[in-house]
Amino acid sequence: MIAVQQIVDGITAGSIYAALALALVLVYRSTGLVNFAQGQMAAVSVYIGWSLVETGLPVWLAVVLTLLISLVIGALTERLLIRRFEGQEPLVAIVATVAVLICFNGLINLVWGGSVRAFPSLFPDDVVSFLGARATWGDVGTVAVLVGTVVILQLFFLRTRLGLALRTAADNPSSARLLGLPVGSLLLVGWGLAALLGGLAGCLVAPSVPLQPNMMDTILVYALAAAVLGGLDSPLGAVVAAWLIGIVETVAGANIDVIGSDLRIAVPLALLALILLVRPQGLFGHRDVERL
Amino acid sequence: MTATERAPAAPATLSARARPLRWVAYVVVAVALLAIPQFASPYTNLQLTLILVYGVAILGLDVLVGRAGQVSLGQSAFLGLGAYAAAYAFGHGWGPVAALALAVALAGVVAVLVAIPAVRLRGFAFGIITLALPAFAVPLANRLVDLTGGSQGVAVVATTAPEWTGQADDQWRLYLVGVVAAVVFWLVHNLLDGRLGRALAAIRVNEAMAAANGVAVHRNKVLAFTVAGLCGGVAGWLYLIAVQFVSPAILQLNLAVSLLVALVVGGTRSLLGALLGAAFFVLVPNVTDNISPGRSYLVNGICLLVVLFFFPRGLAGALRRLLTWTRHRVAR
Numbered sequence: 001m002i003a004v005q006q007i008v009d010g011i012t013a014g015s016i017y018a019a020l021a022l023a024l025v026l027v028y029r030s031t032g033l034v035n036f037a038q039g040q041m042a043a044v045s046v047y048i049g050w051s052l053v054e055t056g057l058p059v060w061l062a063v064v065l066t067l068l069i070s071l072v073i074g075a076l077t078e079r080l081l082i083r084r085f086e087g088q089e090p091l092v093a094i095v096a097t098v099a100v101l102i103c104f105n106g107l108i109n110l111v112w113g114g115s116v117r118a119f120p121s122l123f124p125d126d127v128v129s130f131l132g133a134r135a136t137w138g139d140v141g142t143v144a145v146l147v148g149t150v151v152i153l154q155l156f157f158l159r160t161r162l163g164l165a166l167r168t169a170a171d172n173p174s175s176a177r178l179l180g181l182p183v184g185s186l187l188l189v190g191w192g193l194a195a196l197l198g199g200l201a202g203c204l205v206a207p208s209v210p211l212q213p214n215m216m217d218t219i220l221v222y223a224l225a226a227a228v229l230g231g232l233d234s235p236l237g238a239v240v241a242a243w244l245i246g247i248v249e250t251v252a253g254a255n256i257d258v259i260g261s262d263l264r265i266a267v268p269l270a271l272l273a274l275i276l277l278v279r280p281q282g283l284f285g286h287r288d289v290e291r292l
Numbered sequence: 293m294t295a296t297e298r299a300p301a302a303p304a305t306l307s308a309r310a311r312p313l314r315w316v317a318y319v320v321v322a323v324a325l326l327a328i329p330q331f332a333s334p335y336t337n338l339q340l341t342l343i344l345v346y347g348v349a350i351l352g353l354d355v356l357v358g359r360a361g362q363v364s365l366g367q368s369a370f371l372g373l374g375a376y377a378a379a380y381a382f383g384h385g386w387g388p389v390a391a392l393a394l395a396v397a398l399a400g401v402v403a404v405l406v407a408i409p410a411v412r413l414r415g416f417a418f419g420i421i422t423l424a425l426p427a428f429a430v431p432l433a434n435r436l437v438d439l440t441g442g443s444q445g446v447a448v449v450a451t452t453a454p455e456w457t458g459q460a461d462d463q464w465r466l467y468l469v470g471v472v473a474a475v476v477f478w479l480v481h482n483l484l485d486g487r488l489g490r491a492l493a494a495i496r497v498n499e500a501m502a503a504a505n506g507v508a509v510h511r512n513k514v515l516a517f518t519v520a521g522l523c524g525g526v527a528g529w530l531y532l533i534a535v536q537f538v539s540p541a542i543l544q545l546n547l548a549v550s551l552l553v554a555l556v557v558g559g560t561r562s563l564l565g566a567l568l569g570a571a572f573f574v575l576v577p578n579v580t581d582n583i584s585p586g587r588s589y590l591v592n593g594i595c596l597l598v599v600l601f602f603f604p605r606g607l608a609g610a611l612r613r614l615l616t617w618t619r620h621r622v623a624r
Contacts, residue, residue, distance in 0.1 A: 034416050034419075036549075081597065084601060085600070085604070088604055091357065091361075091363060091556060092600060092604050094363065095552065095553050095596075095600060096597070096600050098549060098552075098553050098596075099553070099593055099596040099597045099600060100593075100597070101593075102589060102590075103590060103597065104593075105589055105590075105593070106589035106590025106591070106593050109587075109589060109590070110587055221423065221427070221545075224420050224423070228416060228417050232416060232417075262430075262431040262434060263431045266424065266427050266428045266431065269420075269421075269423065269424035269427050269428075270424065272424075273409070273410075273421055276413055276417055276421065277409055277412065280413050280414070280417065282417070
């Protein structure tokens, strides 16, 4: 029964990694970049949410508003900063996202200061039991929101015209341009949606951790591992990988004494290394085939 | 190079006339560099020493990232490994040369062992795997208290200025670090100025194409990773000489990311770029702290964005363009 509890805890933790990993995948699919600032942008969203709650808005309304503001911030970041680096050497673009990370971190310190704050719960604090495992409504809600998000994302990408256009622009920008698609605006939408998802990840994790400018740093490492493990271009892969990482990390951390709390972050990375050595393209990724 | 391509007539005569002048310039610069530590404050000397230390680490990173095109987030682990190895050696009464040998050997062995599996991965997967190095190294350093002093770190007296030099400690350390750094830069320059450099360039541009043309892709990538690790190890030894102290902070992912940022800011595939990047990394936080202590981080980020926006080829690239431009003006 202990094992069931650990798997439940793992899936809860994994769902938060998954939300941020989905954001990374979205950016990768739309611009071919790994956005190192994704976690920091999520932290900005959380702080904005905190301020909205402080003004007396109901928590849920505050979160919805936060997500909309995140969308705008993400879109603006792409248009004003990242656009300049698209189509250049990827290394410069990645470092540009690191610069964005540093700027947003500085911005949080400037606007909200470094002092630790608390974010209210989104769900009731009651505990539910099933199969001998216990979970708070917060845990259940986190998983439910994530599953809902994945379903909506899949429907959006596969069933709507905008989703199709986004996939076209990401897959082959020059062909998309020839088809008359506004590729620039589509990239902007991709970044905006990614920031929204990151904001969601932040709001889901915020009630259970203290608010700090670098609160999302560790989660970003897990999310990066999940996104790469899932194959970087597959949303479903990212979610499955994030859950796998959450479960393996929790189970290993609880049952293997050597690991303890400080080496826990090394567990998903070791898992990632082992799996990638067998499947370099990730669990759900596509193998790159190149014609010379 | 671009100068000769753009204006083929003028530079031939110019360079013939300029050659003795250039040697005079070299001598003047060398004498100036040697004289600086005599007039600078101990604080300035420490800053200069640190620039050289990080310059060596960034130079190694450039071999892997700039030349071979494999983005690495693990360089801080090699820097830390070298520093801890040196701290152990100095702490147990070894001489500086033995300490250097230990630092380099450990860093090299770890680099080869990590590189052999890691280089099979491409692109971002490789970067994320290298991220595991700091993630493992920090808890490990915290736990091996007997070797590393745990989270407190270890302080050792690495070297003090010998009597006969008549130098203060900070001056002696700067000279020592400078000489070793110069040797490393010279070695790496020679290593890249030939078969390996061309092989890495081919791998960077297109791995499949490089393999099809007979470049041993895996072996050369392992070699690049090892050179990066070795430079990291030397830089760690230099760090210990400069600071006389090491703690797990040096192993952290933040530093690995900062070194990558510094590499791009300085300019990839350039020896001068490694030094300029290191200077940016060491000096800009000081300057921004002075301008506005509370906003240091924000100002630092903005400086970074400005450099990337206007000089995507880095500071070295900007300097090269400036030189080309002035040479054109002079030639006319």
